[in-house]
Amino acid sequence: MLSYPPSTPWERVRDATLELLSPTRCVACERPGSLVCDACAARIVIIDPIFACLRCGAPFGNLLCTECQSESCQDKKEANSCLAACVFEGVPARIVRAYKDGGERRLAAWIAHALFDAVHRAQKAVPKRMDAFALDADAVVFVPATSVAYRRRGFDHMEAVAREFSNLMGIPVLDALAKWDACDQRKLGRGGRLANAADAYDVVEPVAGMRLLLIDDVITTGATMGSCAEVLKRAGAVKIDCLAFARVW
Structure with missing residues (x-):
């Protein structure tokens, strides 16, 4: 079950003040009291790293899922390992929508804790298979929003998560990627997503x-x-582990 309180005294004071003005409700079921209530948190399907695909984070891939075993994917080795915290359905889908499109910025800390838990769950369950996943990282790099998305939301949603996650892990954030404006990935199928992501990112810091x-x-x-891992590797990064809050399945 995923359930996280505010992590600093300042956040507790801030949230107490906001609570007086606008009482918190669960983003998934509208129950008052917390951003994600215990009942909704209990319904989240956590991905077991023992059975997840190492390349794409699919929850039932064991070493590699059937898609990553296909010939078309055999030469794609941009990332060293990939992990996702939970399955993107139900409550996690509502969390992401409330955060990105609903403007509930307090969820950045909640999502960061979910990522933190996923890292340590993987290290506890499959330390050799994950090859020091995330623990030997020199920096956290986040997938950036487009300028259009930034203007619409007023913030970069993954930068905010990265800052929270950085505090938990003790790993610095490196704002190393820039994204060219492109159409919303959520509107595209698999082929469109692949084409849309190709050459969409640039590395803007030394890696x-x-x-x-x-x-x-x-x-x-x-x-x-x-696509992000590929450009980072081309820029000289020697190891890239990928971590996401949720995996569509």
């Missing part, structure tokens, strides 16, 4: 010789993570 942890909110086809 040569670095081990990086690349984070995003949702993995659908793996196109975004793959």
Whole structure:
């Protein structure tokens, strides 16, 4: 079950003040009291790293899911390992929508805790298989929003999560990627997502010789993570682990 309180005294004071003005309700069921109530948190399907695909984070892939075993994917080795915290359905889908499109920015800390738990769950369950996943990272890199999305939301949703996650892990954030404006991935099928993500990102900070942890909110086809990992590797990064809050399945 995933349930997280505010992590700092300042956040507790801030949230107490906001609570007086606008009482918190669960983003999934509208029950008053917390951003994600215990009942909704209990319905989240956690991905077991023992049975997840190492390449795309699919929940039932064991070493590699059937899609990643296909010939078309055999030469795609941009990322070293990939992990997602939970399955993108029901409550996680509502959490992502409330955060990105509903403006509930307090969910950044909640999602960061979910990522933190996923890292340590993987290290406890399959330490050799995950090869020091995230623990040896020199920096956390986040998949950036487009300028259009930034203007619409007023913030970069994954940068906010990365800052919270950085505090939990003790790993610095490196704002290393920039994204060209492109159409919303959510409107596209698999082929469209792959084409849309290709050459959509640039590396804007030095990453040569670095081990990086690349984070995003949702993995659908793996196109975004793959494209980001590819440009980071081309820029000289020596290891890239990918971590997401949820995996579409």
